[in-house]
Amino acid sequence: MAWRNNNQGNLRGSPYQIGRAHGFAVFPNEAAGEGALRSLLSNDPYSSLTIDQAISRYAPAFENNTAAYRAAVGRGIGVPASTRIDQLTNSQFDALVNTIRDIEVWRPGTVVGP
Numbered sequence: 001m002a003w004r005n006n007n008q009g010n011l012r013g014s015p016y017q018i019g020r021a022h023g024f025a026v027f028p029n030e031a032a033g034e035g036a037l038r039s040l041l042s043n044d045p046y047s048s049l050t051i052d053q054a055i056s057r058y059a060p061a062f063e064n065n066t067a068a069y070r071a072a073v074g075r076g077i078g079v080p081a082s083t084r085i086d087q088l089t090n091s092q093f094d095a096l097v098n099t100i101r102d103i104e105v106w107r108p109g110t111v112v113g114p
Contacts, residue, residue: 003109006030008101009037009058037097041085051096052081058100073099 002010006027011017014036017025027033040046046054052070059069074081076099077092088096 002106006033008106
């Protein structure tokens with residue numbers, strides 16, 4: 001579903017979305033979906049949070065295994081969980097986005113039909 005919605009982070013809403021499907025935002029293309037995820041993480045309230053705080057907010061326990069999510073992000077970025085999002089280097093921020101994308105199971109699918 002993440003691929004079909006061009007929504008690598010499975011965001012529930014965004015000012016950049018063009019619609020909704022099954023409770024998730026739909027973006028016009030992959031770049032817009034990634035841009036929405038990057039914008040969310042690089043602005044308030046996320047930018048001033050630590051990685052652990054940000055993931056706890058992004059992937060709450062009522063719908064995720066938050067501890068496993070935090071651990072996977074920590075492995076993917078390779079920095080202490082106490083690091084603030086706004087202190088990440090560009091490559092570490094890219095790793096954060098790519099790790100979330102992997103956890104949210106963004107995988108290209110196959111278009112079928114006319």
